[in-house]
Amino acid sequence: xxxxxxFEELAPGKYSGTVERVRYIFTTVTQIVITYKLSTPTGVxxxxxxxxISAPPASVSYFHTTQGLGRVEDILRIKGLTLxxxxxxxxxxxxxxxxxxxxxxxxxxxxxxxxxxxxxIEKP
Amino acid sequence: xxxxxxxxxxYEVDADPFVVxxxxxxxxxxxxxxxxxxxYQFAVINANxxxxxxxxxxxxxxxxxxxEHGLSRALLKARKRKVIDKVPNKFVIxxxxxxxxxxxxxxxxxxxxxxxxxxxxxxxTMMPLRxxxxxxxxxxxxxxxxxxxxxxxxxxxxxxxxxxxxxMLKIELPPGYTKDRMDLFLRDHPKLFKxxxxxxxxxxxxxxxxxYGLLLERLGIGKKVITLGGxxxxxxxxxxxxxxxxxxxxxxxxxxxxxxAHLAPLIAIAAQAYHGGYNIAAALGFSPAGKELKDLDIxxxxxxxxxxxxxxxxxxxxxxxxxxxxxxxxEAMTAGLVEFRFPDGTRFPCLPVRASNKRGLxxxxxxxxxxxxxxxxxxxxxxxxxxxxxxxRVEWIAGSIRLFEDITRLVGEIRAEAKALDxxxxxxxxxxxxxxxxxxxxxxxxxAGMRVIKDDVERRSVFNTMFxxxxxxxxxxxxNAFMATYCTGLVRxxxxxxxxxxxxxxxxxxxxxxxxxxxxxxxxxxxxxPVAMAFAAARERITPGDRTIWETKHLIPRALVTKTRGTFxxxxxxxxxxxxxxAKAGYMTPEAALALSEIExxxxxxxxxxxxxxxxxxxxxxxxxxxxxxLFEVDLQSVVRDVRWxxxxxxxxxxxxxxxxxxxxxxxxxxxRSIDEFEQARDLLEDWKRSQRRVLKTKQxxxxxxxxxxxxxxxxxxxxxxxxxxxxxxxxxxxxxxHRNSGISEWFKLExxxxxxxxxxxxxGVKITEMDVxxxxxxxxxPAELAGSIATLTDDDRRFLMSWFGFYSIAxxxxxxxxxxxxRGSAATEELDELFDDAANAxxxxxxxxxxxxxxxxxDDEILEQTTLGx
Numbered sequence: 002x003x004x005x006x007x008f009e010e011l012a013p014g015k016y017s018g019t020v021e022r023v024r025y026i027f028t029t030v031t032q033i034v035i036t037y038k039l040s041t042p043t044g045v046x047x048x049x050x051x052x053x054i055s056a057p058p059a060s061v062s063y064f065h066t067t068q069g070l071g072r073v074e075d076i077l078r079i080k081g082l083t084l085x086x087x088x089x090x091x092x093x094x095x096x097x098x099x100x101x102x103x104x105x106x107x108x109x110x111x112x113x114x115x116x117x118x119x120x121x122i123e124k125p
Numbered sequence: 126x127x128x129x130x131x132x133x134x135x136y137e138v139d140a141d142p143f144v145v146x147x148x149x150x151x152x153x154x155x156x157x158x159x160x161x162x163x164x165y166q167f168a169v170i171n172a173n174x175x176x177x178x179x180x181x182x183x184x185x186x187x188x189x190x191x192x193e194h195g196l197s198r199a200l201l202k203a204r205k206r207k208v209i210d211k212v213p214n215k216f217v218i219x220x221x222x223x224x225x226x227x228x229x230x231x232x233x234x235x236x237x238x239x240x241x242x243x244x245x246x247x248x249x250t251m252m253p254l255r256x257x258x259x260x261x262x263x264x265x266x267x268x269x270x271x272x273x274x275x276x277x278x279x280x281x282x283x284x285x286x287x288x289x290x291x292x293m294l295k296i297e298l299p300p301g302y303t304k305d306r307m308d309l310f311l312r313d314h315p316k317l318f319k320x321x322x323x324x325x326x327x328x329x330x331x332x333x334x335x336x337y338g339l340l341l342e343r344l345g346i347g348k349k350v351i352t353l354g355g356x357x358x359x360x361x362x363x364x365x366x367x368x369x370x371x372x373x374x375x376x377x378x379x380x381x382x383x384x385x386a387h388l389a390p391l392i393a394i395a396a397q398a399y400h401g402g403y404n405i406a407a408a409l410g411f412s413p414a415g416k417e418l419k420d421l422d423i424x425x426x427x428x429x430x431x432x433x434x435x436x437x438x439x440x441x442x443x444x445x446x447x448x449x450x451x452x453x454x455x456e457a458m459t460a461g462l463v464e465f466r467f468p469d470g471t472r473f474p475c476l477p478v479r480a481s482n483k484r485g486l487x488x489x490x491x492x493x494x495x496x497x498x499x500x501x502x503x504x505x506x507x508x509x510x511x512x513x514x515x516x517x518r519v520e521w522i523a524g525s526i527r528l529f530e531d532i533t534r535l536v537g538e539i540r541a542e543a544k545a546l547d548x549x550x551x552x553x554x555x556x557x558x559x560x561x562x563x564x565x566x567x568x569x570x571x572x573a574g575m576r577v578i579k580d581d582v583e584r585r586s587v588f589n590t591m592f593x594x595x596x597x598x599x600x601x602x603x604x605n606a607f608m609a610t611y612c613t614g615l616v617r618x619x620x621x622x623x624x625x626x627x628x629x630x631x632x633x634x635x636x637x638x639x640x641x642x643x644x645x646x647x648x649x650x651x652x653x654x655p656v657a658m659a660f661a662a663a664r665e666r667i668t669p670g671d672r673t674i675w676e677t678k679h680l681i682p683r684a685l686v687t688k689t690r691g692t693f694x695x696x697x698x699x700x701x702x703x704x705x706x707x708a709k710a711g712y713m714t715p716e717a718a719l720a721l722s723e724i725e726x727x728x729x730x731x732x733x734x735x736x737x738x739x740x741x742x743x744x745x746x747x748x749x750x751x752x753x754x755x756l757f758e759v760d761l762q763s764v765v766r767d768v769r770w771x772x773x774x775x776x777x778x779x780x781x782x783x784x785x786x787x788x789x790x791x792x793x794x795x796x797x798r799s800i801d802e803f804e805q806a807r808d809l810l811e812d813w814k815r816s817q818r819r820v821l822k823t824k825q826x827x828x829x830x831x832x833x834x835x836x837x838x839x840x841x842x843x844x845x846x847x848x849x850x851x852x853x854x855x856x857x858x859x860x861x862x863x864h865r866n867s868g869i870s871e872w873f874k875l876e877x878x879x880x881x882x883x884x885x886x887x888x889x890g891v892k893i894t895e896m897d898v899x900x901x902x903x904x905x906x907x908p909a910e911l912a913g914s915i916a917t918l919t920d921d922d923r924r925f926l927m928s929w930f931g932f933y934s935i936a937x938x939x940x941x942x943x944x945x946x947x948x949r950g951s952a953a954t955e956e957l958d959e960l961f962d963d964a965a966n967a968x969x970x971x972x973x974x975x976x977x978x979x980x981x982x983x984x985d986d987e988i989l990e991q992t993t994l995g996x
Binding site for chain 2: 011023024025026034036043046047048049050051060061090091094108111112113114116117118119
């Protein structure tokens with residue numbers, strides 16, 4: 002029973018890996034969900050982040066789209082591309098998926114657990 | 126299970142499965158407002174796969190956990206058990222009476238304003254609760270819908286019953302353990318405790334999963350409603366859409382909750398004419414011996430009444446004061462304000478008049494009533510003279526469909542199918558039945574609050590968790606004052622039409638909304654009245670080939686009726702009837718009798734009723750209120766209070782032929798002449814009970830109450846109270862004497878207070894002190910205002926006057942004083958001569974016996990001695 006409830010923490014640090022999957026959540030705003038597949042000393046770990054990428058310019062969420070756009074730009078930069086090279090949201094999954102990255106992670110206290118969170122994406 | 130209106134967009138994240146997380150907690154009392162948490166239980170069900178995982182968390186030393194922590198751990202386990210693939214972005218949190226469980230989490234204060242309050246429990250009413258849950262991939266923002274199974278099950282259904290309906294038996298506590306000492310159970314049987322505790326979470330989760338599944342599959346309701354009433358609204362919307370009806374137009378509104386402007390004055394009339402059901406005790410005490418009683422009920426009363434509604438022609442809705450146009454049953458929806466008078470001798474007048482002080486509806490012989498068309502039709506049939514003051518008439522669109530009839534039929538069909546299954550699908554049956562019954566409730570929601578002339582009917586309020594204050598309950602999505610008024614009026618009219626047409630000599634005990642208890646069986650019900658005919662036709666449309674309106678609910682040998690909704694079955698010890706009538710008028714069965722059978726409970730209640738006194742109290746168990754829990758963040762605890770047991774007859778009808786049967790007051794009833802007559806009688810009853818600290822238990826009590834009431838006017842004019850040692854006329858005489866400086870004869874020198882006190886002591890037989898005389902002079906009205914203050918005489922007054930007139934031979938002025946005090950032409954004045962003669966005869970007899978020695982007593986012993994002689 003105790004084993005089942007053991008939460009797999011990830012020590013803060015730099016981990017190399019790839020962008021495994023890019024998906025969207027469409028509501029009145031659009032969020033991008035990026036899944037990283039990271040190699041860690043304990044094995045392969047997946048870390049997911051959900052960031053705003055598009056929102057109506059008049060909405061309060063518009064400001065937060067910089068987070069999603071910034072992250073996408075970081076990953077594209079690794080491949081030598083810019084946001085201008087992307088042809089809308091539809092092209093992003095194809096451009097981002099498979100990109101080798103180095104993820105800097107930290108822990109965020111959530112629900113009493115230390116949850117891994119990506120804070121920066123760098124060149125491998 | 127999850128429904129989408131269209132296929133997913135390209136690169137959209139995969140839809141979450143329908144996940145329900147049942148929650149529950151066990152605790153024991155720690156201190157006032159604080160419980161010691163023993164365990165938290167979670168049950169995660171993936172409705173798509175049917176898989177489930179359970180988790181029980183036993184906090185150390187009662188340390189509380191955060192809601193997110195508990196859910197994160199439950200979902201973590203569910204992932205490891207392959208119940209879910211990932212933490213869902215949306216899921217349902219289910220609990221049975223969530224108010225008890227959510228408040229046990231450490232961070233209740235943080236999320237308390239983000240959940241709504243519905244019917245004294247917590248559930249999501251507006252925005253879903255946003256939580257950040259832990260997952261190995263990182264924090265997940267989730268939208269959680271909080272659902273309470275109390276709201277998704279028929280009213281009053283316990284978790285145990287829900288479990289039974291699901292085929293899950295709730296684990297019984299071993300002998301010697303109780304729910305309020307679960308800590309002992311955990312200490313002694315930890316394994317059984319875990320099994321017991323987690324079952325509640327599983328039941329809650331399974332019920333929600335099954336209910337939402339049924340709503341979607343059988344009724345096409347995909348919306349995650351939080352109450353079955355909400356499902357009823359959705360059902361009406363869906364049915365209207367399928368029949369090509371614009372629901373707004375059907376309900377007479379421009380847009381949701383905004384009616385057509387021209388209907389505003391008519392809505393005012395409709396709201397005034399909207400009343401509850403016909404609830405009355407038509408007899409008091411024991412029913413006649415040897416007459417078997419039948420409790421008859423109208424079959425699906427409100428659903429059938431709704432089914433008479435067609436599509437209203439709102440454009441043609443108009444004011445109407447023609448009685449013939451108003452007194453219709455199914456031609457149109459009508460209501461109005463009328464002045465009426467029923468013929469003398471009418472046993473059951475049918476036009477309602479609202480009494481004051483939350484005393485409910487009274488049906489007098491004459492007065493002014495806000496009533497509906499069907500009630501007017503019945504009243505005309507009874508020979509009432511009616512003068513219409515105002516009213517409205519809303520016609521149906523010719524050839525239009527009956528929307529609610531389709532719904533009622535659909536509900537009936539689904540129920541029949543559910544029952545025909547092997548084994549019967551009881552969840553479906555009960556759920557659909559409740560939804561069908563909720564349609565009327567939703568139509569009538571907050572109609573009472575639309576009244577322009579405000580009355581004392583309490584508006585239903587809801588607690589606003591966001592601002593921590595109470596709000597008035599607003600209209601539902603299908604609220605309609607006209608339809609609500611029409612339905613309630615129709616059911617009242619049907620009930621009264623049936624009761625008024627019962628064969629002569631039928632004993633009628635009680636009537637409650639859609640049924641009545643009487644000595645008449647189904648065969649004695651006359652169904653030839655206009656309302657019954659319309660109703661029978663509606664029944665036949667719903668259940669083709671079956672026009673039956675009435676059904677027998679209970680069959681009992683005898684009953685004891687105490688008041689409205691207070692009826693107990695009286696049966697011999699060897700009686701083994703199928704069901705009993707046990708209506709407790711809102712009081713809880715004493716704990717010692719809870720384990721008894723219903724008929725045994727009736728016997729306990731009758732014995733309690735027999736022994737009751739004014740100060741008799743009943744236990745009332747209540748829980749910490751939602752408001753207190755929310756504002757002060759305290760845990761749910763039960764509060765036991767003693768409340769005075771008010772089992773006295775409510776006098777909604779006038780008592781007649783009052784007698785004692787088996788030592789208890791028993792009477793028939795007749796209607797009051799007017800509402801004022803009722804109010805006076807009820808005021809008298811309440812004043813008498815309170816001041817005399819007595820209850821209406823025997824015929825003697827009733828007579829004492831009437832006598833007390835008769836003297837009430839005298840008391841108020843003479844400034845005396847019921848508990849004063851002097852009767853009103855004695856007090857008045859004392860006042861007169863107190864203000865006099867001269868004696869009333871040469872025998873009686875009243876120059877000092879002491880002399881006056883001595884004289885009155887001698888006459889009244891109680892000790893009157895100098896201070897009493899001084900007070901009589903100082904306080905209250907003077908002798909001038911006392912003239913004509915006595916209208917009727919009580920026994921105490923008569924006793925006093927007998928003594929007072931005994932002084933006539935030596936002080937003739939006593940007659941003048943008595944005449945001056947009694948009102949001219951009153952019953953009291955008429956009695957004076959007779960009393961004077963009696964007093965004179967008594968004095969003669971006394972003189973003849975030479976046993977009466979009249980003189981002014983000098984000390985207390987002499988007063989007592991003379992008093993004994995005088996009487």
